[in-house]
Structures are given as C-alpha cells and as structure tokens.
Amino acid sequence: MTPAVEIRRLTKTYGHKRALDRVDLRVEEGSIFGFLGPNGAGKTTTLRILTGLARPTKGTVRVLGHDVATADNAVRADIGFLPDVPGFYEWMTAEEFLRFAGGLFGIGRKVLDERTGVLLELAGLTDITTRIGGYSRGMKQRLGVAQALINAPSLLMLDEPTSALDPMGRKDVLDMLQSLRGRTTVFFSTHILADVERICDTVAILDHGRVVAQAPIDELKARYGAEKVVVEVGEGADELAAAIGAEPWAAKVERDTNDTIAVTVTDADAASRAIPAMVAARRLPLHRMEAGEMGLEEVFVQLVGGGQQ
Amino acid sequence: MSGFAAFVRKETTEILRTWRIWVLPGMLLMFAVTGPFLARYTPEIIGAVGGSQAAALLKAIPKPTYLDSYAQWAKNLTQIVLFAVIIIYGGLISSERKSGTAVLVLTKPVSRTAFVVAKALVHSLFLALAVVLGTLVTWGGTALVFGTAAGGPLWSSAMSWLAFGVLFISIMTLLSALLGSQAGAAGIGLGVFAIISVAGLWEPLTKYSPAGLANAPMVLAAGGESAILWPMVTSLVVSCVLVASAAWAFKTKEL
Ligand SMILES: Nc1ncnc2c1ncn2[C@@H]1O[C@H](COP(=O)(O)OP(=O)(O)OP(=O)(O)O)[C@@H](O)[C@H]1O
Ligand SMILES: [Mg+2]
Numbered sequence: 001m002t003p004a005v006e007i008r009r010l011t012k013t014y015g016h017k018r019a020l021d022r023v024d025l026r027v028e029e030g031s032i033f034g035f036l037g038p039n040g041a042g043k044t045t046t047l048r049i050l051t052g053l054a055r056p057t058k059g060t061v062r063v064l065g066h067d068v069a070t071a072d073n074a075v076r077a078d079i080g081f082l083p084d085v086p087g088f089y090e091w092m093t094a095e096e097f098l099r100f101a102g103g104l105f106g107i108g109r110k111v112l113d114e115r116t117g118v119l120l121e122l123a124g125l126t127d128i129t130t131r132i133g134g135y136s137r138g139m140k141q142r143l144g145v146a147q148a149l150i151n152a153p154s155l156l157m158l159d160e161p162t163s164a165l166d167p168m169g170r171k172d173v174l175d176m177l178q179s180l181r182g183r184t185t186v187f188f189s190t191h192i193l194a195d196v197e198r199i200c201d202t203v204a205i206l207d208h209g210r211v212v213a214q215a216p217i218d219e220l221k222a223r224y225g226a227e228k229v230v231v232e233v234g235e236g237a238d239e240l241a242a243a244i245g246a247e248p249w250a251a252k253v254e255r256d257t258n259d260t261i262a263v264t265v266t267d268a269d270a271a272s273r274a275i276p277a278m279v280a281a282r283r284l285p286l287h288r289m290e291a292g293e294m295g296l297e298e299v300f301v302q303l304v305g306g307g308q309q
Numbered sequence: 310m311s312g313f314a315a316f317v318r319k320e321t322t323e324i325l326r327t328w329r330i331w332v333l334p335g336m337l338l339m340f341a342v343t344g345p346f347l348a349r350y351t352p353e354i355i356g357a358v359g360g361s362q363a364a365a366l367l368k369a370i371p372k373p374t375y376l377d378s379y380a381q382w383a384k385n386l387t388q389i390v391l392f393a394v395i396i397i398y399g400g401l402i403s404s405e406r407k408s409g410t411a412v413l414v415l416t417k418p419v420s421r422t423a424f425v426v427a428k429a430l431v432h433s434l435f436l437a438l439a440v441v442l443g444t445l446v447t448w449g450g451t452a453l454v455f456g457t458a459a460g461g462p463l464w465s466s467a468m469s470w471l472a473f474g475v476l477f478i479s480i481m482t483l484l485s486a487l488l489g490s491q492a493g494a495a496g497i498g499l500g501v502f503a504i505i506s507v508a509g510l511w512e513p514l515t516k517y518s519p520a521g522l523a524n525a526p527m528v529l530a531a532g533g534e535s536a537i538l539w540p541m542v543t544s545l546v547v548s549c550v551l552v553a554s555a556a557w558a559f560k561t562k563e564l
Contacts, residue, residue, distance in 0.1 A: 051416045054563040073312065073418035081416040087409020089319070091326045100319050104417040106311030147413065 010059035034196035037206035043189035080153035086144035090133030234285030337443035345450035383530035398481035400491030479551035519544035
C-alpha cells in the first residue's frame with residue numbers, strides 16, 4: 001500500500017536558516033497523524049511544501065503517490081487543506097464560500113447542496129447570514145475546516161486546526177476528525193498535546209526542523225516515557241513523599257491532592273517492591289497504589305527539552 | 310476547467326459586490342455625463358467670470374464643436390482613467406496573496422496559470438464594458454448638447470484607448486505577480502507609462518508598436534488621422550505575452 005504522505009530527506013532553507021533539516025516522514029493511509037512541535041519547529045513549512053505552496057530545497061515529497069513537484073489538478077482534487085490562518089473573501093457568506101469552493105472542484109449541484117448543508121451544520125454556521133468579514137477567528141477556523149472537507153478528500157491536511165477554538169469548538173473539531181478515521185487520512189499539526197493524545201494513532205515530533213520521534217502513540221509513550229506510580233495514603237503523605245524522593249529509583253515526586261503522591265520512576269520493579277514496605281513501616285493506611293499513565297506531554301518535554309514550553 | 314469557470318464567476322461577483330463596481334464605472338460615467346456640457350459651456354463660463362480680457366481672448370477662439378466634447382473624453386481617458394487603472398490593478402494578484410485567499414484557491418484544482426489568466430481576462434472585459442458604456446453616454450450627451458455627433462472619431466478614439474488600457478491591465482498583472490506591494494507595482498506602472506509616452510513621440514515606434522496608442526486617442530478624437538491597426542494588433546499580442554509572463558512568474562513564487 002502506498003503511504004498517503006511520504007517525505008524523504010526533506011530540507012528547506014531560507015537564506016542561511018534551515019527551517020527543515022533532512023525530514024523523513026511516512027503517513028499511512030487511513031491513519032490520524034499528529035504532527036507535533038513547538039513554535040518555529042517547521043510544521044507550517046512542511047505543510048506548505050506538502051500542498052505545493054512552497055518548494056523543497058532538497059529531498060522528495062510524495063502525496064497520494066505523486067511527487068508534489070509535478071502534482072496537478074487531479075492530485076489536488078483529492079486533498080483537503082486548512083492553512084494556519086485561513087483567508088476568505090470577506091464579502092461572501094459562509095454558504096457562498098462553500099459553494100465557491102465546491103465549484104472549484106466541479107462538484108455537481110445536487111451533491112454540493114447536500115454537502116454545503118452538512119458542513120454548515122458541522123461548522124455551526126447554519127443560521128449565520130452575516131458576511132465572513134464580520135466573523136470571529138474561531139468562526140473562520142471552523143469554516144476553514146468545513147471548506148477543507150467540501151470535496152470529501154482522501155487526504156486531509158490541517159495546520160493547527162484547533163488553535164483559535166474554545167473548548168467546545170475544539171471538542172467538535174476533534175470529534176469530527178475522529179469520525180473520519182479509516183475513510184480519510186488526517187494529517188494535522190499542533191502544539192496541543194491533549195488533542196494528539198485524544199485522537200491520533202501515530203505521532204511525529206518535530207523540533208528545530210528535525211524529526212526527533214515518529215511512531216504509533218503507544219509505542220512512543222512506552223519507549224520514551226519513564227514509568228509512573230501513584231500512591232494514595234490516608235495520612236502522613238508529606239513524610240512518605242520525602243522518603244520516596246530520597247530513593248535512587250525515584251526521578252521525580254509530585255503531590256497532586258492532599259494524600260496522593262505521583263512518583264516518576266526509573267526502575268518500576270524496585271519501586272513496586274519498596275513502596276508497600278515503606279508504607280507498612282510507617283503504619284500508614286494505604287488507600288491506593290497503581291501504575292500511573294505516562295502522558296505525551298512528558299514524552300514531548302523529554303524529547304524537545306525544557307525552556308520552550 | 311471547471312475550476313477556471315468557478316474562479317471567473319467569483320472574480321465577476323467580486324466586482325459587483327465590492328468597491329470595484331463603483332470606482333471605474335463611476336469615474337467613467339461622471340466624465341461621460343459632464344464632459345459634453347463642460348466642452349460646450351466652459352468658454353462661456355470663463356467669459357462670464359473672467360472679465361473683459363478673457364472675453365477678448367475667447368473671441369479669437371472658434372466656437373466649440375462636438376469634436377471638443379470628444380477631445381475632452383479622450384483626455385480624461387488618457388490622463389485620469391489610465392492612472393486609476395494603474396493604481397487599482399497594482400494589487401490584482403498580490404492582494405490575494407496578502408489576504409491568504411490565494412492559498413485556499415490554489416490548493417484546490419485551480420492552476421496558478423488559470424488564476425492569473427482569469428483575473429486578467431475578467432478585468433479586461435470589465436474595463437471594456439465600462440469604457441463602452443461611458444462612450445455611449447458621451448456620444449448621446451454630445452448629440453444632445455451640440456446637435457450633431459459623428460460616431461467615427463469618438464469610437465475609433467475610445468477603442469484605441471481601450472487597447473491601451475488592456476495593455477496596462479496586463480502590465481499590472483505582471484507587476485502585481487512579481488511584487489508584494491500594491492504601491493510599488495503602481496509606481497513602476499506609472500514609470501512604464503512615462504516611458505511609453507516618450508516612446509510615442511518617436512515616429513517609427515508609433516507605426517507598429519503599442520507606443521502608437523499613447524497619443525492616438527487624442528488625435529482621433531480631434532477628427533485627425535492615425536494609423537492604429539498595427540499598434541492595436543501588437544498591443545494585443547504584447548498583452549498576451551505579459552499575462553503569460555505573469556503566470557510564469559506567479560508559478561515560481563512561494564505562497
Ligand atoms: N518565508 C520564510 N522566510 C524565512 N524564514 C521562514 C519562512 N517561513 C518560515 N521560516 C522560518 O522557518 C522556521 C519554521 O517556521 P514554521 O512556520 O514552519 O514553524 P511552525 O512549526 O509552524 O511554528 P508555529 O507553531 O509557531 O506555527 C522558523 O524559524 C521561521 O522563522
Ligand atoms: Mg505554524
């Protein structure tokens with residue numbers, strides 16, 4: 001099976017600045033692929049090259065099996081794209097813009113009527129008759145997502161689709177992307193880790209123009225994430241936390257609520273043997289002890305390093 | 310192809326629904342409506358307010374005819390409307406790059422060539438319509454005010470100017486594909502106009518090149534002779550070459 005996106009040793013330079021440095025990326029057909037990276041990592045640059053808006057300095061980029069350098073209307077007909085800041089004709093209404101976008105794909109009247117209705121509904125813009133010029137950023141973002149779907153693309157590329165949205169809007173967009181799983185390949189950039197954790201099956205982490213990790217999300221967490229143990233006691237949590245912190249296998253000790261201690265451990269086996277003994281030695285009531293979930297955030301911070309967040 | 314048609318429709322609707330519908334047609338209609346009256350009555354008005362000296366001077370000048378009305382129209386076209394065209398179309402391509410709308414269009418099945426050609430085509434037709442309308446009104450107004458109004462001098466003058474105007478839309482298409490700044494493109498456009506006007510003073514160039522169109526509208530409107538066939542043909546050819554160059558230049562740009 002040909003991958004939906006295949007990037008090989010892609011380098012992009014602006015003058016002396018290397019925005020992308022030998023990037024390799026493979027997005028399998030049907031996957032929801034999260035493209036993570038801090039500000040200035042090169043996410044937008046990558047998407048601009050994938051959509052043919054910018055050209056690679058070096059390397060090859062293939063989209064839906066076609067080299068982007070020679071991609072024509074036929075290839076673009078199968079792609080949906082939302083740029084980081086979508087620009088609309090401000091004199092149009094949302095419906096007019098969707099119809100215009102559909103017209104560019106040559107979509108027939110009947111299908112277009114139907115899709116326009118569905119997508120307006122999806123974007124929450126059904127009853128809004130004002131011109132786009134009067135829209136808020138979030139409304140434009142939602143219309144941007146809707147217009148990217150007008151051609152029912154087999155590859156959907158989105159540059160920070162949730163950045164301008166409130167929590168409800170974010171949830172709607174993520175749910176919608178998730179509902180496309182299996183039918184459409186979704187490739188989206190973000191620096192919001194929770195979004196990626198929620199819907200992506202595969203992740204690539206980009207930093208300073210380089211891919212520092214690319215793998216299925218569980219594998220990535222397992223590979224890079226140190227493990228975590230959560231302990232909850234009825235009393236004496238302060239003293240216990242201090243004692244755990246002094247142990248060689250404890251990398252980091254956090255206190256969540258009053259009596260809960262979250263320990264990041266380097267040796268899970270040693271920790272699971274030692275902690276019950278420490279609790280018992282102090283005669284503390286043990287309410288709970290379990291393996292905590294390692295978040296993508298920690299993986300991200302580990303790989304990308306502090307100071308940027 | 311469907312992409313091209315849809316984009317042409319968008320560009321046309323945009324003219325009708327934004328400031329564009331007011332500026333060029335408004336300007337042309339205003340000149341067309343007032344021109345014949347001004348040509349007929351300005352000398353009398355000057356005579357009335359200018360005192361005896363001005364009145365004496367005016368006696369030496371022959372009474373205005375319909376050709377003076379045509380000359381007024383040609384003068385407005387060559388001196389004011391052309392400048393407006395240069396300034397308005399300095400951002401024909403670059404404004405869509407700046408607003409980000411070009412990105413949404415060009416990542417769909419619309420080639421950059423189609424984008425550029427559609428714009429040059431729609432706005433040339435728009436200018437043609439506005440000029441034809443303005444010329445019709447001028448013709449009618451002149452007939453009304455002066456009693457007679459032969460068609461030949463007026464229409465040959467207007468059509469030769471239209472070819473010149475379309476040439477400048479093509480020049481501005483290229484400049485706005487090359488430059489991000491509307492003011493920068495307009496500045497260079499005015500420079501090009503100055504060069505062509507100077508070239509228009511040199512006899513051999515006026516015979517075959519578009520430079521022959523720089524002064525032809527004035528000459529023709531005054532009832533004079535000017536061989537404009539060749540300049541119009543070469544102007545049209547040069548316009549096509551300019552639009553093709555604009556498409557090529559736009560292709561090489563990153564958005
Ligand atoms: N047109 C350009 N000219 C010069 N430098 C550029 C250009 N576009 C991008 N860059 C540089 O390339 C690097 C990557 O930028 P890019 O916009 O791809 O980052 P990003 O990951 O999308 O960041 P953000 O999260 O802030 O959107 C940045 O250092 C930026 O300054
Ligand atoms: Mg970006």
